[in-house]
Structures are given as structure tokens and as C-alpha cells.
Amino acid sequence: MSLVLDAVTLTYPDGDGRLTALDSVSLTVPAGTLTAVVGPSGSGKSSLLAVAATLVTPDRGRVVVAGTDTGPLTPAARAELRREHIGIVFQQPNLLPSLSAAEQLQVMAHLSGRAPKSVRGRAMDLLDAVGLADQAHRRPHQLSGGQRQRVNIARALMNEPSVLLVDEPTSALDHERGAAVMDLLAGLTVERGTATVLVTHDRTHLARTDSTATVQDGRLTETVRV
Amino acid sequence: MFVAWRDLRFAKGRFALMGTVIVLITLLVGLLSGLTAGLARENISAITGLPADRLAFAAPPSGQSVSFTNSTVTEDQWNDWAKRPGVTEAAPLGIRTLNAAAGERTAAVSAFGTEPGSGLAPGTVGAGKAVLSESAAEELGVGVGDALRLGPLEATVTAVSGDASYSHTPVVWTSLDDWQKLGHSGTTPEEQATVIALSGDGVDWAAGDEAAKTEARTVDGALTAIGSYQAENGSLQLMRGFLFAISALVIGAFFTVWTIQRSGDVAVLKALGASTPYLLKDALGQAVLMLTAGTLLGTALAVGIGALVSGGNVPFVLEPLTVLGPAAVIVVLGVLGAALSIRRITAVDPLTALGSAR
Numbered sequence: 001m002s003l004v005l006d007a008v009t010l011t012y013p014d015g016d017g018r019l020t021a022l023d024s025v026s027l028t029v030p031a032g033t034l035t036a037v038v039g040p041s042g043s044g045k046s047s048l049l050a051v052a053a054t055l056v057t058p059d060r061g062r063v064v065v066a067g068t069d070t071g072p073l074t075p076a077a078r079a080e081l082r083r084e085h086i087g088i089v090f091q092q093p094n095l096l097p098s099l100s101a102a103e104q105l106q107v108m109a110h111l112s113g114r115a116p117k118s119v120r121g122r123a124m125d126l127l128d129a130v131g132l133a134d135q136a137h138r139r140p141h142q143l144s145g146g147q148r149q150r151v152n153i154a155r156a157l158m159n160e161p162s163v164l165l166v167d168e169p170t171s172a173l174d175h176e177r178g179a180a181v182m183d184l185l186a187g188l189t190v191e192r193g194t195a196t197v198l199v200t201h202d203r204t205h206l207a208r209t210d211s212t213a214t215v216q217d218g219r220l221t222e223t224v225r226v
Numbered sequence: 227m228f229v230a231w232r233d234l235r236f237a238k239g240r241f242a243l244m245g246t247v248i249v250l251i252t253l254l255v256g257l258l259s260g261l262t263a264g265l266a267r268e269n270i271s272a273i274t275g276l277p278a279d280r281l282a283f284a285a286p287p288s289g290q291s292v293s294f295t296n297s298t299v300t301e302d303q304w305n306d307w308a309k310r311p312g313v314t315e316a317a318p319l320g321i322r323t324l325n326a327a328a329g330e331r332t333a334a335v336s337a338f339g340t341e342p343g344s345g346l347a348p349g350t351v352g353a354g355k356a357v358l359s360e361s362a363a364e365e366l367g368v369g370v371g372d373a374l375r376l377g378p379l380e381a382t383v384t385a386v387s388g389d390a391s392y393s394h395t396p397v398v399w400t401s402l403d404d405w406q407k408l409g410h411s412g413t414t415p416e417e418q419a420t421v422i423a424l425s426g427d428g429v430d431w432a433a434g435d436e437a438a439k440t441e442a443r444t445v446d447g448a449l450t451a452i453g454s455y456q457a458e459n460g461s462l463q464l465m466r467g468f469l470f471a472i473s474a475l476v477i478g479a480f481f482t483v484w485t486i487q488r489s490g491d492v493a494v495l496k497a498l499g500a501s502t503p504y505l506l507k508d509a510l511g512q513a514v515l516m517l518t519a520g521t522l523l524g525t526a527l528a529v530g531i532g533a534l535v536s537g538g539n540v541p542f543v544l545e546p547l548t549v550l551g552p553a554a555v556i557v558v559l560g561v562l563g564a565a566l567s568i569r570r571i572t573a574v575d576p577l578t579a580l581g582s583a584r
Contacts, residue, residue: 046580049580053580055497055576055577056577076502079496079501079502080501082498082499083498083499084499086499088497088579090494090497090579091580094490094494094579096229096491096494097491098229098232098235098236098237099232103228103232106228107228107229107495108498111498111499111504112499155498
């Protein structure tokens with residue numbers, strides 16, 4: 001299972017015309033590998049992530065997630081694909097303020113129609129994997145920035161996604177905590193066999209990736225395999 | 227309800243504040259409903275309790291509506307009705323409000339004059355014999371066998387029965403002959419009454435009206451002929467209607483603000499794969515839970531206060547319809563108001579979750 005973007009073009013309305021955010025971008029991320037996407041601000045990194053997450057439908061090209069061509073899918077089917085096959089690690093943790101750390105993970109099961117209690121064990125295992133088993137009962141405002149980001153990562157892994165999309169996970173963290181998060185992501189990618197896309201500004205993280213794609217003005221200019 | 231239930235616990239202050247508003251509105255509507263029903267009962271119970279299908283009024287002049295105050299029917303008219311095919315009973319009924327006295331005590335009462343044996347009065351009436359409603363007996367301080375004075379008429383109480391009331395005065399039943407001696411008139415030698423109580427099957431009411439020069443109305447339809455009832459009930463129902471509308475608006479406004487406040491959470495949940503029906507169910511469940519809890523508490527308070535005041539002089543009716551009816555309407559209207567606000571969830575773009583700082 002992997003993520004494939006095939007000649008994807010995405011434009012947005014811009015005054016009387018349209019702005020090209022992605023211009024015929026092709027990218028393949030095999031399972032168990034971590035691909036970094038780098039580029040200056042406004043180059044199209046976030047658009048690439050949004051297309052891969054099925055949050056935006058491209059004007060042209062194909063997006064294949066876990067073997068499913070997302071083009072013909074209805075919005076409801078795309079939501080189901082996100083639930084079952086895509087994990088998103090947001091730039092900011094985006095945790096729900098009323099839920100404890102464990103419940104942030106359990107809600108993922110509830111979205112899929114499963115009883116949250118039935119996945120309590122798995123939620124605790126994942127929190128343990130990110131070093132937060134003893135913080136499971138705490139709400140977001142009771143956690144530090146780094147802890148919130150780790151809950152964010154654990155939540156993305158809750159439904160055992162085939163594709164993990166990670167948006168600037170260390171932008172709000174200091175160097176030490178950022179490095180720890182990167183270690184965690186690289187380890188989880190191999191351990192759980194996810195096709196991971198990491199959007200980042202921080203080139204110090206590139207040593208932990210399997211390949212690096214550079215985006216400039218909506219075009220994929222270079223792909224380097226490490 | 228996984229997220230909604232936790233939101234309720236997390237944002238206790240906001241939901242408690244809104245819940246209190248719902249409790250107070252329900253209490254107000256509950257008390258107003260009990261009072262409306264109580265006042266209506268004091269106004270119309272003697273009419274609604276009549277064992278009749280229709281009441282025939284003297285046909286009013288063109289362009290005017292029938293009224294108990296202006297209606298006078300004659301013996302010819304009730305005899306006409308009695309001869310109509312299908313009519314099983316055509317009993318004259320005289321209604322007049324006057325002062326009654328017993329010893330030192332006086333009270334405003336409504337004298338209902340009926341033919342002995344017509345079955346309209348809840349006891350035996352006859353020359354010099356009166357049947358009192360319980361409140362009339364209580365106000366005058368009399369019982370069976372006691373004497374009372376109705377205007378110029380001396381009468382003996384033969385029975386105390388029922389709690390009939392008309393135009394906020396308790397009812398005293400007399401014979402029609404005695405009733406005709408009360409108060410004014412006497413300008414005509416004919417027998418007179420106010421209306422004719424009609425019963426029957428397969429009656430051509432329109433033809434009967436034309437022949438007898440009357441206007442027969444159903445008992446419910448005849449209530450509008452009590453001027454005070456129409457004005458009083460209309461005002462109170464208008465107040466109730468406004469309270470219902472206000473409750474729906476307030477609840478709708480609360481959930482509009484609440485939905486806008488949590489649109490970031492909704493975007494995140496959508497990005498994580500939550501379906502729109504899931505989010506709508508969650509939010510509507512939250513509204514139903516809050517509304518149900520608020521109205522239950524408000525209704526309980528209304529029942530408690532109603533029970534306290536209904537034994538006294540306040541005309542308050544404490545019945546399932548007056549208590550649970552308004553509560554159900556508030557829940558239904560509240561859910562509608564909330565649903566209109568919550569539907570904006572469908573417009574939240576999950577894309578906003580990417581790059582948003584929360």
C-alpha cells in the first residue's frame with residue numbers, strides 16, 4: 001500500500017483568473033518509507049498535502065491512496081477513506097479541548113462506528129509508544145506543546161493508516177523535542193509500514209528520511225533518494 | 227454523542243447558563259399555561275359542561291356576531307326547534323349575572339335558568355329552589371336547606387353540585403320561571419331565555435336556524451360569544467405564543483454562537499474523516515439533551531409552584547395537558563431552532579484544519 005500522485009494539477013480562483021498551486025506533480029511514496037517535501041513558503045507544499053489527504057480535489061491528475069483512485073469518490077467516500085486509510089499529523093496539534101489524551105485517540109474509533117471503550121487498550125499502547133501513557137487522562141490545556149504534538153501523532157496512527165501525512169510537526173517545538181518527534185515518526189513509519197509524507201522547512205530532519213522532494217512554484221523540481 | 231457529551235461537561239458554565247434560561251422560560255410558559263387554563267375554566271366551564279350538542283342564539287342584526295349578552299330567545303323559537311326532525315332536546319337556558327346574598331354575605335353570581343327536568347342543571351330546580359355550584363355555596367357560606375336571595379327572589383338551596391363557572395362568577399341554577407323574574411325586562415308577555423340548548427342526530431341545523439330565526443353553534447363555537455373570554459384568552463395565548471417564539475430564537479442564537487465557536491473542532495473532525503451526518507447527530511443530540519434536562523427541571527418547578535398556588539384564589543389548572551404540553555412544544559421548537567443553527571456545520575471546510583493554530 002502506498003501513496004501515488006500522478007500528474008496532479010491544482011488551481012485556485014485568484015481574482016479574474018486562477019492561481020496554479022500544483023503543476024503536474026507526480027510523486028510515489030512506497031509503504032514503510034518516509035518522504036520529505038521541502039520548499040519555500042507558498043511553493044505548494046500544503047496544497048500537495050491537502051490533495052493527498054483528499055481534502056481538495058485536483059483539477060487534473062490522479063491521487064491513489066492505498067490502491068484506491070480517489071477521483072471518482074463522493075465526499076462521503078473520501079471521508080471514509082480518510083478515516084480508514086489516512087492519518088494526518090497537523091502542524092498545530094488541533095486537539096479537541098474537551099477530550100483527554102486517551103479520548104483524542106478513542107474518538108477515531110467512534111468516527112468509524114466502533115465503541116470507544118473497545119479501543120481503549122490500543123489507545124493506551126499508542127500513548128505508551130509516544131511516551132505519554134501516564135498523561136492519558138489529561139486534557140490538552142494540561143499538556144505541554146511537545147506532549148500535545150505527540151498526542152497528535154498517536155491520534156494519526158490510531159486507525160492503522162496506510163498513509164501518514166505530516167505537516168511541519170516540529171515547527172512549534174525546540175530543537176531537542178523536534179528531534180525526538182522526528183525519531184518517533186521515522187521509527188513508526190518503518191515499524192507500522194506506513195507511506196509517510198513529511199512537509200517541513202527544517203532541513204536538519206532530512207537525514208531521517210528515505211527521500212526528499214523539492215517543490216518550487218507548484219512544480220516538483222527534484223526528488224532525491226537517500 | 228462521544229464529543230458532545232464531553233463538551234457538555236467541559237463547557238459546564240456556558241451550558242449551565244443556557245440551561246437556566248431554558249428552565250426559566252419553561253417555568254414561565256408552564257405557569258402561564260396553568261393560569262390561562264384556570265382563567266378559561268372560570269370563564270366557560272358552565273357552558274362547556276352543558277349536556278348539549280349546540281346552542282342556538284337569537285340571530286344577531288346583520289354584521290354583528292352572536293353574544294350571550296345580546297341574545298334573547300322566545301318560547302316560539304324553542305318550540306320551533308323542538309319540532310325539527312332529529313332534535314331530541316330543545317331546552318331554553320337563561321343566563322344573567324347579578325348579586326346574590328345570604329345573611330351578611332354577598333357574591334356576584336351567574337344565574338342559569340332552566341326548565342325543571344331539562345337535565346341542564348346538576349340538581350333539581352323548581353319554584354323557589356336553587357342549585358348552587360360549590361364555589362357559589364362557599365362564597366355565600368350556605369349549604370343545602372339554607373336560604374339565599376337572588377336579586378328580588380328568595381330561594382332555598384336544594385343541592386350544591388359541580389364547580390360550574392361563567393364569566394368568572396360561580397353559577398346558581400334556578401327554574402326558568404324564577405330566572406325570568408330576575409332583573410330587567412318584563413316588557414313582553416312572552417317566555418324568554420338567553421339561548422336554546424339543542425341535542426339531536428341528523429339535524430339540518432341551517433334549516434332550523436332559518437325557520438326559528440336563530441344561529442345555532444357548537445358548544446366550542448359558542449365560547450366566542452362570551453366577550454370577556456375571547457379577549458382574555460386571546461391575550462394570554464398571544465403571550466404564550468411569543469414565549470414559544472422567544473425560546474426558539476434564544477436557543478437558536480445560543481447554538482449559532484456555539485457552532486461558530488467550535489467550527490475549528492468541526493473542521494478537525496471532518497479532516498480526520500468524520501461524516502457530516504455523524505457531526506449533525508452529535509450536535510443535535512447535545513441540543514436535545516440540554517433542552518430535555520432544562521424543560522424537565524422547568525416543568526417540575528412549574529408543577530411545584532402551581533400546586534402551591536392552585537389551592538388558593540389563583541385560578542390555576544394543574545393537568546398533564548397544561549404541564550407537559552408546553553414543555554413538549556418548547557423541546558420541539560428548541561430542537562428546530564438548534565437544527566437551523568447547527569446546519570452550518572455542513573458548510574465547515576475541513577481544509578481549514580491544515581495549518582490552523584488551535
